Amino acid sequence: MTEKEELRRKIFALKKEKNAIILAHNYQRDEVQDIADYRGDSLELSRIAADTDCDVIVFCGVHFMAESASILSPDKTVLLPEISAGCPMADMIAADSARNARTQFAGFEYHEGFTYPPEFSLKDIKKLHPGVPVVTYVNTTAEVKAESDICCTSANAVKIVESLDSDKVICIPDKNLSAWIARNTKKEVIAWDGFCHVHERATADDVKSAREAHPDALVLAHPECRMEILEMADHVTSTSGMLRYAQSSDANEFIIGTETGLMYKLKSDNPDKSFYPLRKDMICPNMKKTSLNSVLHCLETETYKIKVPEEIRVPAKKALDRMLEVK
Ligand code: 13P
Ligand code: SF4
Numbered sequence: 001m002t003e004k005e006e007l008r009r010k011i012f013a014l015k016k017e018k019n020a021i022i023l024a025h026n027y028q029r030d031e032v033q034d035i036a037d038y039r040g041d042s043l044e045l046s047r048i049a050a051d052t053d054c055d056v057i058v059f060c061g062v063h064f065m066a067e068s069a070s071i072l073s074p075d076k077t078v079l080l081p082e083i084s085a086g087c088p089m090a091d092m093i094a095a096d097s098a099r100n101a102r103t104q105f106a107g108f109e110y111h112e113g114f115t116y117p118p119e120f121s122l123k124d125i126k127k128l129h130p131g132v133p134v135v136t137y138v139n140t141t142a143e144v145k146a147e148s149d150i151c152c153t154s155a156n157a158v159k160i161v162e163s164l165d166s167d168k169v170i171c172i173p174d175k176n177l178s179a180w181i182a183r184n185t186k187k188e189v190i191a192w193d194g195f196c197h198v199h200e201r202a203t204a205d206d207v208k209s210a211r212e213a214h215p216d217a218l219v220l221a222h223p224e225c226r227m228e229i230l231e232m233a234d235h236v237t238s239t240s241g242m243l244r245y246a247q248s249s250d251a252n253e254f255i256i257g258t259e260t261g262l263m264y265k266l267k268s269d270n271p272d273k274s275f276y277p278l279r280k281d282m283i284c285p286n287m288k289k290t291s292l293n294s295v296l297h298c299l300e301t302e303t304y305k306i307k308v309p310e311e312i313r314v315p316a317k318k319a320l321d322r323m324l325e326v327k
Helices: 003-017 030-035 042-051 063-072 101-105 122-128 142-146 157-162 175-183 204-213 227-232 239-248 262-269 292-301 310-325
Strands: 020-025 038-040 056-060 077-079 134-137 150-152 168-172 188-192 218-221 253-257 274-277
Touching (some): 020 030, 020 042, 030 262, 030 292, 042 063, 042 310, 056 063, 056 292, 063 077, 063 142, 063 310, 122 134, 122 168, 134 157, 142 310, 150 157, 150 310, 157 168, 175 188, 175 227, 204 218, 218 239, 239 253, 239 262, 253 262
Parallel strands (some): 020 056, 056 077, 134 150, 134 168, 168 188, 218 253
């Protein structure tokens, strides 16, 4: 038996013994995707975490994803195999700031199209726009979710904004997703200056060179990409949205504008089609931290437990539940 087979055997045995479920995001390493009970995008994995009757949820992803699982399923043991697997975008916005709001806002006047820089916290923005609902991308901390009216993912962001009875919305923290929402709704979008460093890396020149190299390929882009890319793309959608689109499309070639981990399932689901990464270096280092060894260690030692304090969990759950109710 190879070392990998041995690791898999031990993981499956422990998983059964502990009545655990393994969830893996579409960006995880190939070998981690292979041992998962479910792999998917943020929305799909949140739904599974909310509905599972297993005792333990092993979340192969980044910190905010395990936190969401714990918020939705507080009675389960939620484990994140690599405690340092965070999402830099999630850390770009704080729920609160220690600064004196009156000093901070002295002379500040909001104008349409302005995007808030990190000097402001979510509480600061709310003070400046009383009554305007806050739509929070799931790539945020539990504290930020707790200050929000409703969450969204890349799969449902426009639908969520459209579901709100307000002609103005605050969308945090991704400026690219917010710009995409603004383009697809008549509502005014008050945005934040956050971004994903993996998607932000790609530019229009990358699309041009990929199209020159593969003239028959369709360009699929994640809404975390810059607007210049979203404007050039044939289809803009979440990671699982790309999986569905590639499978149902008549096209045979695709340029993939997201983290390269998605290529594994795209290729295995569609062996007769060709997939090219928009950039080979669109790799999320945090998503790649989890390995078979860390999953085994996590099941053996029940580390790292992710638990959100009740005073944050309850309001954060309201925002997540409200999102999950939008069909
Ligand atoms: P999806 O919800 O589309 O899978 O995206 C999650 C993410 O972190 C994108 O960078
Ligand atoms: Fe965060 Fe970007 Fe990594 Fe997704 S790909 S987890 S948004 S850093």
